[in-house]
Amino acid sequence: MLTIDDFSVDYLGERTTHAVKNVSLTLGRGEVLGLAGESGCGKSTLAYGVTRLLKPPALITSGSATFHSREGYSVDLASLGGADLRAFRWDKISMVFQGAMNSLNPVISVQAQLEDIFTTHRPEMKWKERRQVAGDLLERVGVDRSRLKSFPHELSGGMRQRVMIAMAMALDPQVMIMDEPTTALDVVVQREILDEITRLRSELGFAVIFITHDLPLLLEISDRIAVMKGGEIVELGDAYELYTNPQHPYTKRLLASFPSLTGERGDFIRTGVADARLGVEDAVTAVAHSEGADR
Incomplete structure (x- = not known):
C-alpha cells in the first residue's frame, strides 16, 4: 500500500x-x-x-x-x-492524531465535526445521509449514536479516542x-x-x-x-x-525495560521466563529487586 x-x-x-x-x-x-x-x-x-x-x-x-x-x-x-x-x-490515507482532546474542536459537537468530513469530501451527500452515516460510524467504534449531540468535553478519554478513529474511517481509507x-x-x-x-x-x-x-x-x-x-x-x-x-542492542534494551507481573524484569508477556538474550538481570537479582520494592 x-x-x-x-x-x-x-x-x-x-x-x-x-x-x-x-x-x-x-x-x-x-x-x-x-x-x-x-x-x-x-x-x-x-x-x-x-x-x-x-x-x-x-x-x-x-x-x-x-x-x-x-x-x-x-x-x-x-x-x-x-x-x-x-x-x-x-x-x-487518514490519520489518528496523538491527543484526541487537542484534535477535536471543543466548541463544536461531535455530529458537526463528523459531518464536516462529508461536506468537504462528499459534497453530493444529502444532510440526512450525512447524519445517518455519522451515527453509523459512532456505533461501528462502540459509541452510541446519541453521542452525536455531545461536545468533546462531555466524553471520556476513551470515547474521544473512538470518535477520532471514527473520523479517520469515515471515507473508507486504505491506509490509517x-x-x-x-x-x-x-x-x-x-x-x-x-x-x-x-x-x-x-x-x-x-x-x-x-x-x-x-x-x-x-x-x-x-x-x-x-x-x-x-x-x-x-x-x-x-x-x-x-x-x-532481537538483533540490535537498542531493541534488546527496549524489551528489557518493561516490568513483568512476575517481578522478573524483561518478561512482560507470554511465558514469564527470563530470556538471557535480552540482557536482563538473572532471577536472583530480579527477586532481590522485587523484595526490595516490597519493603
Missing part, C-alpha cells in the same frame, strides 16, 4: 536537526506495521512527512513516499498539492496512520481501543501504521515492527521474531 524510500527530514535553525535519516519502509495490504522508539526519535515526524503535514522549519531533504492504490495505480505523494492533496488526505492513539488512557480502555482497531482492520481491510513507544503493545497487534532510534530504523522484522530473537 505504501513505499517509503530513503526518506529524510531536517528541522532548520541555527543548528540543523536531522530528525529522520534515510528511512525506507514498505506497508503491505491489510498489514499492521508497528513503529516503535523512544520519545523524540522521529516517529511522528516521519508520519507527518509522509502525509505532507510538516510545516517550516521542517524540510523534507530526500526520498519519496509512494501510495499504491487497491485500484491499481500509484501516486508519488510529493507530486500532490493544493486541491489534489486535500482530496487525497482522509480519502486514501495512528500516532500513539492509546496514550494517556488507562490499560482497560487501551485494550478496548486495540480490540476495536483489530476488529475494524479485519472487517474493512485497511492497512495500519501504528506509532508508539510501547513495544509490548506493538508485539500484541503488529504483523511487523520497525524500531527507530535517533531518526533511523535500526531493526525491522516480524513481530514474533523480533520478540524472540
